Structure formats: structure tokens, C-alpha cells
Amino acid sequence: MLDQVVQPKNVFRAVERSKVYASVVDQILQNIQSGRFPPGSSLPSERVLADQLAVSRGSLREAIRVLEHAGVLDVRVGSGTYVTEGGRSQTAMLRAQAAVIGEHSPLDLIVARAAIEPVCAEQAATAHHPTDLAHMEATLHEQAELTHQGKDPSAADLAFHLAVATASHNGVLLAIEQNLIELMHEQTWSELKHRSRSRVHAAEQYLEHHELVLGAIRRRDARRAHQLMAMHMAAIEVGIVAELERSDGPNGQGS
Amino acid sequence: MLDQVVQPKNVFRAVERSKVYASVVDQILQNIQSGRFPPGSSLPSERVLADQLAVSRGSLREAIRVLEHAGVLDVRVGSGTYVTEGGRSQTAMLRAQAAVIGEHSPLDLIVARAAIEPVCAEQAATAHHPTDLAHMEATLHEQAELTHQGKDPSAADLAFHLAVATASHNGVLLAIEQNLIELMHEQTWSELKHRSRSRVHAAEQYLEHHELVLGAIRRRDARRAHQLMAMHMAAIEVGIVAELERSDGPNGQGS
DNA sequence: ACCGGATGGGTGGTCGGACCAATTATGTGA
DNA sequence: TCACATAATTGGTCCGACCACCCATCCGGT
Incomplete structure (x- = not known):
């Protein structure tokens, strides 16, 4: 599942992206963009996902907070963390904006x-x-x-x-x-x-x-x-x- | 200092903004926008700021992560958390975008x-x-x-x-x-x-x-x-x- | 048999403490 | 006075505990 994308080597793209939460953001974005988590679907629970990513729940929460604020994720207490309907386009936008800024x-x-x-x-x-x-x-x-x-x-x-x-x-x-x-x-x-x-x-x-x-x-x-x-x-x-x-x-x- | 803006009543603007980290985001944005923390300046340390805001350091970190990703804050290990040079305009943009979406x-x-x-x-x-x-x-x-x-x-x-x-x-x-x-x-x-x-x-x-x-x-x-x-x-x-x-x-x- | 309410399990939210890595400031010795 | 070492302070991560909320299931009543 997510195990295969947790390898540090091919996740980190730049030195400033070596922080755990940033790496988690990237991995979640990749999995949304790739269709593994389509709009409306829920991510594994924080506890399960943190275990799968081999990070603490606190670090995962920081990453989730970023994506929530960006409109990619919808976090519901007691229910779970969902990819928004526009989550894919938001993901595309985040990546597009990063691309625009850089290129x-x-x-x-x-x-x-x-x-x-x-x-x-x-x-x-x-x-x-x-x-x-x-x-x-x-x-x-x-x-x-x-x-x-x-x-x-x-x-x-x-x-x-x-x-x-x-x-x-x-x-x-x-x-x-x-x-x-x-x-x-x-x-x-x-x-x-x-x-x-x-x-x-x-x-x-x-x-x-x-x-x-x-x-x-x-x-x-x-x-x-x-x-x-x-x-x-x-x-x-x-x-x-x-x-x-x-x-x-x-x-x-x-x- | 920040004590005066910690009163829950006049911070919360909508029901969905009642979460601690979201409220902390707002308060930091307000203080940047108001000029209390001009571009280039550093915020109090996480421990001090969490104490002042009467929240746990984990909740504060989630808020900081949002603002870091938005380009408002620049977080340096061992040094501190700084308002970016464009932090004020980014703050204005975040607020403008929120305004646009709503209004x-x-x-x-x-x-x-x-x-x-x-x-x-x-x-x-x-x-x-x-x-x-x-x-x-x-x-x-x-x-x-x-x-x-x-x-x-x-x-x-x-x-x-x-x-x-x-x-x-x-x-x-x-x-x-x-x-x-x-x-x-x-x-x-x-x-x-x-x-x-x-x-x-x-x-x-x-x-x-x-x-x-x-x-x-x-x-x-x-x-x-x-x-x-x-x-x-x-x-x-x-x-x-x-x-x-x-x-x-x-x-x-x-x- | 169906509907409503209660309960339990699972979810996210927050807290506090511990420890590690990086940076900065301070003190000491040459 | 300058350089180096050490201590203090910073952010980063982890862990465990507890609380509030939600959802599914079960039980009781009609």
C-alpha cells in the first residue's frame, strides 16, 4: 500500500523537503494525484496512516493541516479525513503553482x-x-x-x-x-x-x-x-x- | 502582548473556525497584518508563544505549518520562526482569497x-x-x-x-x-x-x-x-x- | 417487522513530557 | 582581542494519555 512509497531516498526532492511533515505532504499529494484516493474517498485513520508512513501522529497531523488549509483534504471529527471533491484539481493547482513559481x-x-x-x-x-x-x-x-x-x-x-x-x-x-x-x-x-x-x-x-x-x-x-x-x-x-x-x-x- | 487577542469570543468568526489551530492561524495573521510582526522579524519561540496563547505546542505547530506552507512564515531550526519578506502581502493574499471565495x-x-x-x-x-x-x-x-x-x-x-x-x-x-x-x-x-x-x-x-x-x-x-x-x-x-x-x-x- | 434510542468502538483534537538536531550566545584560555 | 568549547535556546519528532464527536450495531418497544 503506502509502504512502497515511504522509502526516504526517492521521496525527498530537495534538501529543504527533508522534513518529515513536508515529505508526508508530498506523499499524500502523489497518492491523490495518482488516483489512489479519488475525490470523496477517505484516507486511512491518522493512527493507521502514521504507522504505515512510520512517522508520529503529530508529524502526520502537521502535514494534514497543510493540505486541509489548501482545500485538498476535508477533516471531520469522529469520522475521518476525506479528499475534497475538488481535491484533485486543488492538488493539480498546488503543483501547478509550484511549477509556475519555479518555471x-x-x-x-x-x-x-x-x-x-x-x-x-x-x-x-x-x-x-x-x-x-x-x-x-x-x-x-x-x-x-x-x-x-x-x-x-x-x-x-x-x-x-x-x-x-x-x-x-x-x-x-x-x-x-x-x-x-x-x-x-x-x-x-x-x-x-x-x-x-x-x-x-x-x-x-x-x-x-x-x-x-x-x-x-x-x-x-x-x-x-x-x-x-x-x-x-x-x-x-x-x-x-x-x-x-x-x-x-x-x-x-x-x- | 498576545494575551489581549487570546480571548476566544472575538477571535472566532464562524463555527468551523473554532478549532485551536485555526484560531491560532487567524491570530498570527492578524498580528502580521497589523504590523506587530513586520517582515523579517521573528515570532516568539514556540514554547513562549504556546504559553502566551494558552495552547499546546503541538496545536501551535500545526498552525505554523499552515502559514509556513503558505509562504507567510520562514521556520529555521535552532533559530526561530520569521515572517517572510513577502509575508505581509501573502497575508493579504490569504485574506483576499478568503474574502473572494466568500464574497x-x-x-x-x-x-x-x-x-x-x-x-x-x-x-x-x-x-x-x-x-x-x-x-x-x-x-x-x-x-x-x-x-x-x-x-x-x-x-x-x-x-x-x-x-x-x-x-x-x-x-x-x-x-x-x-x-x-x-x-x-x-x-x-x-x-x-x-x-x-x-x-x-x-x-x-x-x-x-x-x-x-x-x-x-x-x-x-x-x-x-x-x-x-x-x-x-x-x-x-x-x-x-x-x-x-x-x-x-x-x-x-x-x- | 420496523423504528428509535442507547451504547460501544473508532475517529480526530489537544495536551504534556521527553529527547534529539541545529543554532546562537557566553565563557574561558591563549 | 580572538578563537574555541560549552551551555543555552531554538525547532523537530515521538509517545502516551485523555476528551469530544461520529457512526454502526444492538436492543427494546410498538
């Missing part, structure tokens, strides 16, 4: 941003509140100061985008934007964008784009906001592509 | 889908592999059968969209699509769409849209694929809006 191409991110950001701006133009406007202005002000001082305005730049998504008052768009921003914190992206920004006047250009977008939002011109943000995304893409060409593609043509 | 409007989801799905189709037209095509066809075939039998084709419908996102070979778009599909599993959405689909010939219409989109993808006509998917999204929006009007808005004008 996505900067161009992938650009395409997604090009799809989402203009719609955020458009929605912000129609839905924003006065406090949203003040917040967007504050982030823009900070970006301006950092840009004029020759400092790295990345954080303020992203903060402006986040403020726009917040001003859209669309919870789904905001959640997506936050996920995208998290991906942008990855090293490769920050480095590429920093280098694209350091081309002549790029930082000033991005700042100006933001100012134009904010103006359209302030005027509640949704179409114009959409257009200007799309143009801003195109400019970023041009900068990133130029950097990729120049550095001869740290990610090849990846996908 | 988003179907219209929010439509807007986001309208932004993403056509781009998925467009990318799939240029990037798909033969296996992608076969997979999209299979899901479409299943949708057709279920539709013609008068059964609920929702699952196959969503599976087609997921297959399109997979065929885009853009990891970020796929991750976003998977998140959107998870949101669509929420009860309100499924019910609204089911009702919109039950209008005369709607299910047939949606099936036809999918077939047209697949045709454009097959021909590698990116622009047409984008257009057709956008039209499909518009048709869904019309159907959903009509249902919302008819049911007198279960979500009001929500945001």
Missing part, C-alpha cells in the same frame, strides 16, 4: 498582465471611490520621488498597480493581481524589469504612463484607462523582450 | 474571465501541441454528449476551458484559469449558470461556441480564436445578467 517564463507573465491590467484600469475608472483615488495618488507620488532620486521604484510601481486593482472593486481581479505581483517578486522578473527600467528614460516613461492612466481613471474614462494601461503593458513588454534578446534568453523560448 | 460577485468573475479566456484561446491557437488538440476535442465531445442527452454539461464545459488554458502553454494563464475554475465551483455560480443554460437552446449555443473556438485554434487563427472566445464570454454574461435580473439580484449590485 514560468517572463513572457508568460507579460501576457497575463496584458490581459488583466487594462481591465483593472477600466473597472477602476468606473468603480473607484475617493479613498481609492487618494491611495493611487500616494503610490504614484512615491514612485515619482524614487524615480527622480534615481532609486529603485519597483515597489511603488507594483503598489500603484495593486492600488488600481483595489480600486476596481472586483475581488476576483484583485486576487489575480495579487497573485501576479507575487510572481513578479521572483528574482528573474525583478532583475529583468530593473534592467529594462535602466534603459534611457524608461523609469520616467513608466511613471508618465502611470500618471496618464490615473488621469483617465480620475476622469472616469474607462475606455481611455484601458487603452493607456494596455499601452503601458506593451511598453513593458518591449523593454523585457529587449532585455531577453540582449541577455540571450535566460529562459530560452520557454513555456 | 465575490458573479459579475466580478465574468469580468475576469472575459479578460483571461480570450487570451488563453489566442495563445492556444499559436502554442498548442497535437496532444492538446486531442484533449480539447475529447472534452468537447463529452460536452456534446451530455448536452444532447439533456444532462448537465458543466463539468465538461469547464474542462474545455481548462484544456484551452493548458494548450496555451503559458503557466501563468493556466494557474489563473485554475483559480477561476475553482471559484466557479462555488454554489452560486454553478446555479446561475445552470439556470442560464436552461434557457432555450443556451446549452446548444455554448457548445457551438466551443466548437467554433476549437476550429479557430485548430487553424492556428489566433485573432479569430480570441474573438470567438470573447463572444462566448459575452453570451455567458448576457445569460448571467438575465438570470440576475430575473432572480432580483442575490448579490445586489455588489462589488
